Amino acid sequence: MDSVYSDIDSNSCDFFCNTDDEDSRGSVRSASPEPEQQKKKRRRGRARSDATVQVVKKNRRLKANDRERNRMHNLNDALDALRGVLPAFPDETKLTKIETLRFAHNYIWALSETIRIADLQGGRSGARLGEAPSPGSDACSWSSSGSSSSSSPAYSSSPGSPAAPEDYGYLQQDALFGLRSFVPGIF
DNA sequence: TAGGCCATCTGGTCCT
DNA sequence: AGGACCAGATGGCCTA
Numbered sequence: 001m002d003s004v005y006s007d008i009d010s011n012s013c014d015f016f017c018n019t020d021d022e023d024s025r026g027s028v029r030s031a032s033p034e035p036e037q038q039k040k041k042r043r044r045g046r047a048r049s050d051a052t053v054q055v056v057k058k059n060r061r062l063k064a065n066d067r068e069r070n071r072m073h074n075l076n077d078a079l080d081a082l083r084g085v086l087p088a089f090p091d092e093t094k095l096t097k098i099e100t101l102r103f104a105h106n107y108i109w110a111l112s113e114t115i116r117i118a119d120l121q122g123g124r125s126g127a128r129l130g131e132a133p134s135p136g137s138d139a140c141s142w143s144s145s146g147s148s149s150s151s152s153p154a155y156s157s158s159p160g161s162p163a164a165p166e167d168y169g170y171l172q173q174d175a176l177f178g179l180r181s182f183v184p185g186i187f
Numbered sequence: 188t189a190g191g192c193c194a195t196c197t198g199g200t201c202c203t
Numbered sequence: 204a205g206g207a208c209c210a211g212a213t214g215g216c217c218t219a
Contacts, residue, residue, distance in 0.1 A: 060205085061196085061197075061198095063205095063206095064196095064197085064198095064205095064206085064207095065195075065196060065197080067206070067207075068195080068196075068197085068207090068208090069194085069195070069196090071207075071208080072194075072195080076193095076194095096191085096192065096193090097192080097193085098192095
């Protein structure tokens with residue numbers, strides 16, 4: 001945790017100091033010509049408190065940046081964990097964030113469909129599932145299009161409609177392939 | 188070089 | 204008041 005913070009702090013300080021202190025606020029304040037009247041009205045005490053306020057604001061911003069960074073890191077960790085439980089792609093292409101979410105969505109849907117069908121078919125489910133077409137080529141189709149979100153038909157369909165007819169077939173096969181590959185003995 | 192993806196910063200809003 | 208969450212902006216890196 002400390003290492004993370006120290007790394008982040010040094011990193012963010014550069015960025016922040018460059019942009020916020022000197023660029024953003026600095027330029028904003030200096031770029032907008034301060035009216036003479038305000039200059040005259042401003043007293044030393046007042047100016048000092050303004051500076052203090054600026055320091056407080058900056059510290060708050062830095063803390064908020066740290067929290068936001070940690071929040072995003074946690075989000076990414078969760079995403080990695082999700083990738084870890086999804087079937088791996090043959091070419092080991094790392095799924096992008098959106099691909100991971102869409103694939104997980106479709107995969108969960110396919111698994112639940114598999115369970116539902118198995119329940120409907122009772123004791124014969126094992127035999128029926130065993131008859132599923134070989135998923136090998138379909139499994140490859142996941143990854144062949146996995147590098148581009150705009151061209152990944154297997155899991156880029158609308159997440160809101162996982163039951164889209166065009167998704168059903170290979171998704172179920174993918175689910176079966178994933179189950180058989182990563183949970184040996186489940187069938 | 189354009190486009191995609193990502194990390195980070197930032198300000199606003201909501202919640203406790 | 205302070206933290207969490209969110210969305211927009213920005214810049215870097217990588218690939219076709």
